[in-house]
Amino acid sequence: MTEPCPFCDIVAGLAPATVLARWPDAIAIKPIDPVTKGHVLVIPRVHVDGPAEDPMVTGAVMxxxxxxxxxxxxxxxxxxxxxxxxxxxxxxxxxxxVPRAAGDNLPLPWTPQQAAV
Known part of the structure; x- marks a missing residue:
């Protein structure tokens, strides 16, 4: 049995979400814990575990x-x-x-704010 997918539930209208945009192949939602003001998730309407599983779906999402x-x-x-x-x-x-602004101090893994491992 596969695990329940919260994004599939949102796409199907079975779980709550703030939907900000809809397209035939994807939706945009407000994340539960946004990292900046205006942070949005774009989710394909079809389930693929990750971007490498179906490059066509990933391309459409991007x-x-x-x-x-x-x-x-x-x-x-x-x-x-x-x-x-x-x-x-x-x-x-x-x-x-992820919208950005000068001085938002949001580090990315490859920026100088991150400590080297």
Whole structure:
């Protein structure tokens, strides 16, 4: 038996979420714990565990995320992760649109704010 997927439940309307945009192939939702003001998750409507499982789905999600981000007119990061070690906490491919601002102090794994291992 497979584990329940919270993103599949959201897409199916079985779990609550603040849906910010809808497309035929994806939805954008407000995350439970946003890292910056305006942080959004873009989730494909079909379940794939991670971005490497179906590159076509991943490409569509990144397109929607880029469209959403561009419409904000703000600087942003687009982040997509594969695997727990890469910070993927839910096994359903998704992209983060993370708006950025000068001095927001949000470190990324490859920025100088992070200590070297």
């Amino acid at each position: 397109q929607r995320a880029a469209e959403y981000a561009a419409a904000t007119g703000r600087p942003f990061n687009l982040v997509i992760s594969e695997g727990r070690e890469a910070t993927q906490s839910i096994r359903h491919a998704h992209a983060h649109v």
